[in-house]
Amino acid sequence: MDTLECLLTRRSVRMYKPDPIPRQELEEILAAAACAPSAVNLQPWYLAAICSPDGMAAFRDTMRQVAVKTRPELEERFPNHPQVIRETESFLVSLGGAPACVLVFLLKEDYPDRDNVLQSASAAVENLLLAAWAKGIGSCWMTAPVSAGFGPVLRDRFAPGKGELVAAVSLGYPDQTPRMPKRKTGRCVFL
DSSP states (O other): OOHHHHHHHOOBOOOBOSOOOOHHHHHHHHHHHTTSOOGGGOOOEEEEEEOSHHHHHHHHHHHHHHHHHHHHHHHHHOTTOHHHHHHHHHHHHHGGGOSEEEEEEESOSOOSOHHHHHHHHHHHHHHHHHHHHHTTOEEEEEOHHHHTTOHHHHHHHHSTTSOEEEEEEEEEOBSSOOOOOOOOSSOOOOO
8 A cells, every 4th residue: 555545545443353463563553653753853652552352451441431521522512413422432432342552642741842742742643543554454543531531540550650641542453444534625725
């Protein structure tokens, strides 16, 4: 798959086959994530791959709590779309059967320019998503555990002392082919 095809066909996958991802594939995906550009070459990320059944069970336990805490926000955001609320909650609880998840942390608590390190960590997440898709592995970038306040819980469980959680990414072989969401217009300009 060439780069442009990878960029244009990657989708957020929320239903996965139960097949485990080989360790070498995960290592290559994380290595690609760690090759992301970063402000002043800080490389501020710490990537924790959860791939054991026990680890995933513990992560899902926390995500059940995230789903409960997120429900009022979903109800406010989608008052006329109860199906969206149900589907989102179902995914948060089950992770769509994903066999693995990567937690992305800011390695230190005291970076002087928070915007730079968040953008750098986000670049690492995008590299991770694209590297996974290039191998036929689906993913879904999640910020719900952060916005629901469970970052410290996940850090203490999976990466003690490794900084602030900024995102979680589920990984697995897709059991669905999501359609591309409608693209919003007026988001690009040529000057």
